[in-house]
Amino acid sequence: MGATKTDFFTGKQNSIATLAKALGHPARIAIMEYLIKVDTCICGDIVNELPLAQPTISQHLKELKNAGLIKGSIEGNSICYCVDEKAIAKLQSYFANMSIKLEKKNNCC
Amino acid sequence: MGATKTDFFTGKQNSIATLAKALGHPARIAIMEYLIKVDTCICGDIVNELPLAQPTISQHLKELKNAGLIKGSIEGNSICYCVDEKAIAKLQSYFANMSIKLEKKNNCC
């Protein structure tokens, strides 16, 4: 045990959970925010921005990339990372839809 | 090691990460969706809805509650669980804001 039973859930449920899981760490939230903050998406100084060791940040970036939240391409010596808008749009519409559904309910708690 | 370094991040970053982390599992996404789907928020049949054992679901509900995503109150024999709209609103506005910021950028990846 200990492994998530993804087979039992829908593709959409797994997809949203994957995105949410990747954002479920303050360092990865901070990375996302930093990538958005800097003007250009060529960014080689994330390590200096965060209080974590370089391998740790590299690992977090890998997770964000695997989840589809960021894109990365080789840019000479360094790597160009930037946010994948489609993933954010997906989350945004998911929660917007949830909010709409919730508004229609009468609170009972 | 192995423990998240929450001290180094802002309250907001940790707060969003906590919400995202709680939603980072398909079973918990499914629970949220089910809570929204049913008309009344008195719900005692989540166990029958999901392919997981009762203790497992109880644990997932606890995590959602700890994260502030759902509210629960004792309703006689059973428990009345329902989604906390404020948490969803928080996520919705967070990602809406991210989307807006991303629109203003010129893609370079």
Next chain:
DNA sequence: AATCTTTATCGTAATATTGCAATATTAAAT
């Protein structure tokens, strides 16, 4: 070519998560 810079990977220790059987709890029903 040797060195520097930047990012990735490996290995490993500490901790957290996932899942469930067994059991406990608590209130309703009999």
Next chain:
DNA sequence: ATTTAATATTGCAATATTACGATAAAGATT
């Protein structure tokens, strides 16, 4: 009072995550 029903807690095994030192890889600089 006993049984039933619903939910929570405990204990535990399997697996995943977090973090970082050491090291590797690869292009840039000298």
